[in-house]
Amino acid sequence: MKGIIQKDLYELFGIRENLANVLGSIIIVGILLFVTRDTLGFALLNILEIPVFSFMTLYITMESDEKSHFDTYQFVYPISKRNIVLCKYIIGMVCQMCISIMILCLIPILVYGYKMIEWSVAMKIWGTGMIFSVLMLSISYVIFFSFGSKVGIFLSALLDIVVMIGYVLVLTVFYDKIERTDSLLEWNVERVVYLSSPMAFVVGGVAGVVGIVGSYMVSVRLYQRKLNN
């Protein structure tokens, strides 16, 4: 397994073009956050951008494997199909964790520097984002293992957009107090976050774990079936 993980990491960070794509995405997201400087921007960053990084890592490595047919060749190695899929999940989760930690490090700047958000709200949004991104990773990885890299990236990006629209619509439908500002529409994210109880995070955490384990098992099945065909 270590060899496959190392290979994937080389592809992500050792090849200039791929590294530029990854860093570029992080920088663009950072810029967007600091330009918008509102709670909605921070919420969207957590809930949408983190999953994008994790499925982007899978897209880059899967596309490379498909192009060079390494996805078939790797079966000559002493590594099971189950572990090959596990390697992809490990890298996705680690990348997601790294981005989440980076965002966590930004929170003091947003709270004490720009004073755009309260600490408790920021932590709740960050926590929600962690759970949500694990669930999004669970779904998008199944999509990739079902359809391959090209269709997978399209469907995962589409899912991300649908979720973003749905997230905004839910806030509109259930919370009618909308404050329009000169910058972006300022939605009542704080109200949503204040209403969420600690139990919601526990349930969400359990759902995240169940989701990722279930996703892995489904992905292994899909991967084996795809190879058999």
Place this chain on the structure above:
Amino acid sequence: MDYVIDVKNLNYTYKDFQLKNINLQIPTGVILGVVGENGAGKSTLIKSMLGIIPANYETMNILGKEFSLEETNIKQDMAVIFDKTYYNPMFTPLIIGKIVSKIYKNWDMNMYFKYLERFQIPKKKKVKELSKGMVMKLEFAIALSHSPKLLILDEATNGFDPLFREEFLELLREFVEDERCSVIICSHITSDLDKIVDYVAYMKEGTLAFVKTYDEMRSNYGIVRCKKQVLESLWEEDVVSYIKEAYGYKVLVKNKIALSHVFSDLEMENVTIEDIMLFYEKGERL
């Protein structure tokens, strides 16, 4: 006797192609040449034995272990070289070495660097910048650097220049010298196989037409050039097939010693693997 490969009733169906009832027992420490025309099933057989495609079989023991139970252990002692590389073309031999060193327990980085030096492969040159021959040499270096007990080559020698081809054949002889290591080589370059193989397996339309030792093939099979009257006087069970030529017939016989006693004036030529293939594919039956 220890068998490196012991396969019983292997079958595989994919669309309109079938591997049918493959039974193969090859002792340890030999070089097996698998030959057959394009589409005969050579690569499919290899992929079945590697678990790349899901074949059905009664038993499949490789290196003395049951494949379905110990696949990853078996593959620790196997190395496979195909006709091209599957590594990311942006990788260098150095990066590939680091990756593969984490995959095989027996990986020897010093041995790998020695092979790179011997084959004159630059460590830090990207794979996409290497010629086809150098890429195949790199694959060979990777394969040999974790001390495999079974080396499988599937059309791997196509890109070799004549000088390296001889060196490669010598490397294979060294590899099997201690009789604990074995080689399976699928190749269309039958002249290479004639120089080196101990066993020949001939595949035709998804079946194993025969598996013989090379010595047995050379001592039993022969080519006779004769007229029609002689052809008609040969026993059917001794004739594999014949090919009509401009001034007579060329006949492949499989009992040349006995026939040479009966037909003492018949001149018998020794066969090569290419001859066997030609007669099995293009020859007519009596």
